[in-house]
Amino acid sequence: MPQVRIVARNFMDMVASLPASKLDKLYDNSFICEAILRSLPPLAKKYVLQLLYIDGPVTAKLLEEWVIPDGVSKHKVAIDRLIQLRVLSETLDRKKEATYRLNPTFQINLQKHILHGGILPREPMPSNVTVRLPSLEDLDAYAVQQWECFLLHLINSAEAEKSTNISSSMMKVFQRCLLSQKDDREPPKLTESGFQFLLMETSAQLWYIIREYISNSEEHGVDTADLIAFLLELSFHVTGEAYNVNTLTDVQRRIIKDLADLGLVKLQQGRKESWFIPTKLATNLSISLADSSSRKQGFVVVETNFRMYAYSTSKLHCEILRLFSRIEYQLPNLIVGSITKESLNKAFESGITSEQIISFLQQNAHPRVAEKIPSVPENVTDQIRLWESDLNRVEMDPAHLYDEFPSRDVFEAACDFAREYGGLLWENSKKMRLVVKPLPPSRNSHHHCAIATTIAQQLQPTWANLAHHKEFPSRSVISLVQLEEYLQVLEFLGHNTAKSVRVDVENSQIWTPAASEQRLRTRTLQRSKIIFRFFTLRSFKMYTALQKIHKDRDAEPTEFEETVAQALFDLENTNQEIKSDLRDLYINSAMQIDVSGSKKAVAIHVPYRLRKSFRKIHPRLVRELEKKFSGKEVVFIATRRILRPPKKGSAIKRPRTRTLTAVHEAMLEDIVYPAEISGKRIRYRLDGSKIMKVFLDPKAKNDTENKLETFAGVYRKLSGKDVVFEFPITEA
Template identity: 50%
Template structure:
């Protein structure tokens, strides 16, 4: 049977994959972590949690099924799987009327803290400093400008690895290591941007943030940092008020180090007075307790206009925006607040060679469409979209489809039976009788697996 590697899609997937059951339970000692987990759940899973929150007994799965419509069974399974994955639900097997039934109980630690959160109301993990201590507070615009400047400084360094001149000598070593861990840069003494790095540049800021935070957490273990404490701090940050000052001295030493590293990302701003130090959450921090599937509170105004003649006008002075557009746009001239260029076959072929797809280019143009054209449907002319896809199809003449490899058959007779069954279904793609290996099309995988299970039952 093939081995399947499941990639983490959001931060809560990472929590479940990198922490043991005991450490996940330890996270639920904080009401802020419990609220962050609740926010991240699918709507149906949230419904289950809130309905069962004040029930101390385990309930059967068939009872949960009575709460949904018949066509929502798949959503029910996804909701329950996520709750079990995060140990919000603890499954119990019970024998009733000689039948084994699965019951679910809300994790007592999660249950206790979420009840506490609902009964004590909203708030922040720590009280902000009084105005007489934190006197040099930035305005909302200044805080946004600070976050943007820090964020773009990070990713301008990534773009620099793609330039002929290479990165500047002042590139932060920690940033380089983090990019290499994320497979955005190649390893070695002379790192270069990878195809994944080019694709990363075209993601929206919320997706970029989550990618970096995931790698930051995974990199923590290699740096001998308590992953559970880091995750708890990251989830709590989302509950602080943007623009309010909070004392650094009230944080444990390890969390102070986390705050200093997050300030490099623009998630926090650090300030210092005569005696006190404090951190100020930016709008980038508000997304840290939400699911990747939710929209970020951080939204940037669009700046790109694309015409039907393939001309591109980008009203921006951001070096990062300009360098990103260089990846697939032929630049004609750049003024202090505008870039003018055009999309050509040669310019997009360079992007395709770097591993970027036509759909990624189109999505980037749509996500950053200027407000003047963003309300139009489509915001990028169809002729331009179609032509970009046609240019890609000229290069990609091979279509990739999912397939499954079967090996390790217990006997020749079983192998031959499976081969015959796969051939009858027109699903056999390849076979090697000497090594007893076959490859079948992805759409036939479930049927072949069921056929194998029936053979095993007969034995």
């Protein structure tokens, strides 16, 4: 799972990271000094005000005396913060004791601001010029709407495209901070960082965008100090008042247009002049993170059954909830959904973590449930964490498995070469199998070709030439069927040339694309991962069959099971209708059952977890297999295990699905599929034996009427019980 994380810092954290020269330049502005003072922790503010009119340095011991013993930790935090912002400078006196002194530029400008106070960065426009100013409520609604449109644009919502246009400079900010990736042929898409960004608080999102905007502007020649100074000046403007755009510089005008996209200001045009109106988002820029994280109105209610109700009219809220939940209903003021494993796995793959989802649900909890502890049910939060941990239990590393060796000498030679090369991971001398690890791309091809050549030298001359010259033998050695099967195996293994070649049936050659579209003799074994399976025609055919059957405990398949597996493999490569569905399917076992007289049936056991996949193609697959087995009726049964009853007094309980009765009942449903069982009746004979009569749904009568005898014979063979299948008689 991706480990991408966004570190959200507030505006003052970014200011503290500026070089010393730029910080000193910022402190030439008295409004910046006041903004810095506002952002400081309470104890740091106290230190600044007490040192404001002290011209000389103050010892560290004196500052420590201003703090009670319980506040030592807060004292260290305050001092560190002041030093980071270069408000305090630390030096050593003659006795080599630490002393602190206020930054002279900061001290002088803050003194002037306190003495003269009440001066605004610029005067608002007279009311007779601006007659259509929005109210504070309308301005707040505008800021929220702009910010939501901005976030909807990140999700690539069609509604956002219609409602707003984001400037090109802001789009560069998105690309810079990895909120969206843009390809020339594809629309912008959210990255892993972008998904995490959407779950942040509004204040953290704003600070993150502003920080990236400043970094992007610096690369285009805009002075960082001037840009930060202008942003902090905005926090001293009065919310709802209009300010003339003509009082701004050309750079500041471009900045104002970008800030309008974020909802920090609102631009209005009059008959002769234009003005901007700051919103609460702009006036809160200089407030510290702790002060700005006030409780916002929540809207989400999560129940213990994983149902989720969001009382909101915001399209943004709906899109954010869709990231990690399944939306079922969307009413004008209510969003109904549920948290499922599938929706969460999709979120985890996008880079969202379980803690971010839980934090989002807790921070946006409805007031009625926010007062409860916990606001989100514990079983929901625990299950979200468990589903995330399921994805991190096993780490997958690529490897290559080789088997089907023609002799033990060849197997030992391959093991020695792989061991000498340092790529041997596992070997089984009894079954002649080995697993090697892949090397870097530059060496991987050479590694496998060397192993293939080493083994091929000990084989027939024809196959040795095949490995060395990487060409197909003549028609007398390899048939057209082998050529076609060879290409199918190449495609199955992901060979880089399998999708660009085809067989010329008439001349027993292979076509490859060329600039002049000429017919060429192929050289396809440049990355020969399958030479081990291509030693002889027999071993190659065994490979095609063995991949469609997985026996329990690696038991050897019978001759009939190999025939069934080969039939499935042939269908996968020749029948385009079910080719894709059969690709990942395999069987556990197969057997031929005598039904009555000369009539026989084929019973195929499939893995229990693949039973639904087999049922999707059941009618088509049965029809094709019955053609291959000369009309023998085919039945698919899921493999189930019966457990013995636990001993008396044992704490271990046997699942109901593993009892003899439950397995036989489930087996009965598999045998009659696609017909459904509509009723059962058990009758006892005079001798004490019993017979079960099963009634099938009449809807499947046309497809299964001729197979009732087969169903009974297969069930008798597998369970030892007699059963009679009938269709209920309906009155005309």
